[in-house]
Amino acid sequence: MVRLSSLNDAARLGRKNAVIRPSSNLVLRFLEVMKKQGFVENFQRHGGHTPGHITVEITDKLKKCVLLSQRFDTKSRRIDAWARQILPAPEVGHLVITNFLGVMDHREAKKKNLGGRILGYFY
Incomplete structure (x- = not known):
């Protein structure tokens, strides 16, 4: 790991x-x-x-970076709920999601209406 x-x-x-x-x-x-x-x-x-x-x-922007050992499956409509649960504030930080199109942040996945597995987060 x-x-x-x-x-x-x-x-x-x-x-x-x-x-x-x-x-x-x-x-x-x-x-x-x-x-x-x-x-x-x-x-x-x-x-x-x-x-x-x-x-x-x-860069100086980085405060915390976590690669999760357990990958959580999520659908596109549940991405915001995971972001509220994991990230410190609504517009702070990024969830990293993997799916069949590759690895992307949660805002890009939400825009493309894709779910996937949550790899980790950073802010």
Whole structure:
């Protein structure tokens, strides 16, 4: 199981870089969503096909980042209920959802009227 505690620690301590071990394609897609929302500036995978590590440059916006170990299924009409339950405020943060179109945040999934599995969240 990949833990993103190094991102939380770096954000709390005011650091700009963090290292995530081990790397996986799912974590890379999670980081792509974070980059699209402006919480991560850049990231790079090291180690090729072996479980290496990912170097991440974070921004000052990041407060907390969690990759859930249990994936919760949700329908598109229940996404707002999950967001109210997990996120600290209505317009703060993003749920990361995976479905057959890929990995996206909850606002994009709601706009496309898609459900999926909740991977995690960040704010």
